[in-house]
Amino acid sequence: MILFDLGLAVLVLGVAAWTIAAREMFSAVVGYVAYGLLLAIVWVRLYAPDVALTEAAIGSGVTGVLLVVASKRLSLLPQADAPPGRGLKRAAAALSVLVAGVLAAAVLTLPDPAPSLAPEADRELAATGLGNAVTAVLIAYRSFDTMLEKVVLVLAVVGVWSVAPDRFWGGRPAPLGPPRPDAALVFLARVLAPIGIVIGVQMFWVGADEPGGAFQGGAILAAMAMIVMMARLTEPPRIDSGRLRLALIAGPAVFLVVGLAGPLMAGSFFAYPAGFAKPLILFIEGFMVLSIAVTLPLLVAGPPSRKGEE
């Protein structure tokens, strides 16, 4: 196995170097996606399957689509100013090497075995009724962080929309795919989407006890929505749609309301009543899956760029 790990490490570094050196924007994006997938394997080797799933779904998948769409839109623009000069590139490289070196040196001096909260997180697991300690950290022990991170996602959507021209406010983002999508893509979207939806919901559902959870499940659902939109089987929604807005805030809003009701149910904000924690956690997660599945495709689709009627 040590050979596999060494090979993996070399491959990660190689792909990273290739991504930086790539001259074409599109090749750099491809390199970045491959880099993310390799990192996911690294996380599996580090016994962190939850992180691996997230890295593959978000770090590689959604970010990859985002970068592909962005590079396509950028290539349509007239060539921008001069590329960064040699001095700036060298300075950036020097800074990166410095930070990487400091990090590597610091990590090597960390105490061994590392102090960890994992045993404590496992011990408290029984009170939540969950089997996956990672889900317990996200939705129980540090639920406050998770709720606030979902509010950040809402802000991200508003921030992306806010760069639209005023006249398009209330309209739709640009279509994700070409006017006449490839027949193969349409076929893929029709076949893959139903399967993906089942897998996404399954990943959220088993997340209570196994690797997976709301974020990974939501990301898979989001990927399906993006494929369907790329095949032009459906269009990005109007941004003033009331139902869309509700879907976007459902996760953080339900989380916030349950957290606010904590003192009545369990004596403390964001506490869950004993014996009723797991159903309540799944209830919150259900709405989070919805919000994540809607948020990510909208972030990829970008600001509204046409009137709603078109």
Place this chain on the structure above:
Amino acid sequence: MTPAETTTAGGALLVLAILLPAAGILASFALGGRNAEKIALGSAPLALLIALAILAEVWRSGRPIVYAIAGLSPPLGIALRADGISAAMLVTTALIIPAAGLYARAGFATPPEKRESRKALTFWIMLQAISAALAIVFVSGDLFNLYVALELLTFAAVPLACVEGRAETYAAALRYLLFALFGSIFYLLGCALLYGAFGTLDIALLAERMRPLPAVTAAAALMTAGLLAKTALFPLHIWLPPAHANAPAPASAVLSGLVVKGSFFLTVRLWFYVLPALPAAGFDAILGALGSAAVVFGSVLALRQARLKLLIAYSTIAQIGYLFLIFPLASGLHPWTVDGWNGGMMQVLAHAFAKAAMFLAAGLLYESLGHDKIAKFSGAARAMPMTFLTLGLGGLSLMGLPPSGGFAAKWLLLRASVASGQWFWALVLLAGGLLAAGYVYRILAPALSSHPVVLKAPPRRAGEAIALTLALVAVALGFAPESFFQLIAIGRPGLATAGLP
């Protein structure tokens, strides 16, 4: 587990201070249109009440108030903790945000023919997001929770900087975003190293377990570099002038008055609360030296600006510089650190009010004159006396002339630098005051001439009153009673023995 880690009386207020604006963001977005403005302004009095209640409880109990979220104490759970400076900053935020909001009603109303407009919805949501983010910054006791606060702050501040939607605001906001994200990543890397070394992210527990490991030095350097980029301390300041000067006036007031103080506050939390046990005299001196360079550099560039808003933005770079004198003047256990601490914190508050007032006044000038070119201000003070009074009073505090909060701040810092024998910082304080006098004079002198001036529109009385009120608060801070300094000492580590030889 130390007793300080369990919920105290009034602890629930800390959760409410965060959840109120967070709920406001969600409701504003879902209901949309004019509701966003109503929710943002309607919830402001409640936010002020919560902030005042927290202040009263900290003052009454004489020690920090704590809330263990979900009843779980750290390290597994997250604890919120408000001490004297938290309370003071919460109240400051709860005053300046609604002031900017009331001022913005004229420019950020939804047009009557529309159900919802881009500018209005973005502004009112992001204004509440800044309240939420700063509330977390001021009361959280957990380094990762504070990272979430930094993310909220970034995603709120950047859209505010380009809410006008002009090309140059997008360029400025993009640069701001890059610096802010760079700062977030560095901060997060440092958090990961600290967790790896000590197995907790709770500030109080970290302080207890702190040992001088190489990883701690690396974490401190990374986190500080990240926070400095967000605070726009020289030489990481280049994003600030275009971002703050091109934003609409009420957004500039909030960005310059409050947002940069958020990351400064975290730098203080890091060095005085997490790392006081770290022998790092070098770091203190570096931060003080960078602050001094910022004072000189920012002031000189402010002197050279042709546009008022850019002048005020460069002045922010200089005034941020003073804040960093707190590191050499208030760290360690010395008799003078009380003055250093009080002076630094007074500078935070005085600059927040003075700078917010000046940006609002600059916005009024722009509306009435149709430009903000200083060379063409001749005679404007006769047409807009209240606006120039605001600029003058705000300038008084920036220069550090009595009576004003800025004077109190610089006097205390000066006393600390003399008492500690660090005369170098005293020179910086005096030079900065002279340069500030120069750039404030540049604004006021032409305006006071008797040159006739034609206004495009009469100044908005309500806007003038709001700006003047903020400037008056900056002046009134100069009369802060002894009890104010007792308040901001509550919960400050290392203070109990500070007066001893």
